[in-house]
Amino acid sequence: MWIFGWKGPSGFSARSTAEEVTQGIDGTGLTAIVTGASSGLGLETTRVLALHCVHVIMAVRNTEAGRDVRTAILKEIPTANINVMELDLSSMASVRKFASEYNSSGLPLNILINNAGVMATPFMLSQDNIELQFATNHLGHFLLTNLLLETMKKTSRESKKEGRIVNLSSEAHRFAYSEGIRFDKINDESGYNSIYAYGQSKLANILHANELTKHLKEFSTCNR
Ligand SMILES: NC(=O)c1ccc[n+]([C@@H]2O[C@H](COP(=O)([O-])OP(=O)(O)OC[C@H]3O[C@@H](n4cnc5c(N)ncnc54)[C@H](OP(=O)(O)O)[C@@H]3O)[C@@H](O)[C@H]2O)c1
Structure with a gap:
């Protein structure tokens, strides 16, 4: 479709590859977490960050799948610095365990890429009894981000480099339920529509990013 070749203000289009977008960037000294890094966009993000010398933690x-991907990337890029850590975003206990282990590892954190996602699943509940798409795509990432924020702020202060948090949303955020986010009906199976519920979770990703932007602008103003 013609729209995929259309270039935005950045000079890139939907056809641009991750390698094209990052050409000339040196990520030496940066550390990134990529969620859902064992396949799809997360895998390619991991590979290209590693290509640019970023230390990547695949969450x-x-x-096992994560370690296989790490091995394959190392074959292509022998200098890649990649670690694999376990994270199940549909379980708040798993998110807390991951964040606690990461925060106590002493590693810095410059970039958090909230990429993992499930799409249009039949109605299911997470381990915490929350509708699975909302739990995985939004709540898990919301909690993860909050729990890692102090480490990101500390890294930013010490390195004097702004951090980056990327929430992978989707055009599907336009196809949420008519009322947007159904705060009072998140777990309502009778009115469940798998596409609208996906859109609802992707809308939440955007609202989360907007709110973080406001919050972190205040942080950067106060820390100049
Ligand atoms: N591809 C597109 O065209 C497109 C368009 C718009 C937006 N997006 C967004 O981009 C992101 C990546 O999409 P993709 O196409 O690369 O999807 P994908 O190939 O299906 O990969 C999704 C990744 O998320 C992981 N994941 C799923 N549930 C998880 C959980 N509970 N805890 C931890 N990881 C979990 C999966 O792990 P497993 O391998 O273990 O299942 C997989 O590695 C998603 O947020 C999606 O909504 C994609």
């Missing part, structure tokens, strides 16, 4: 629910 994955299937660590």
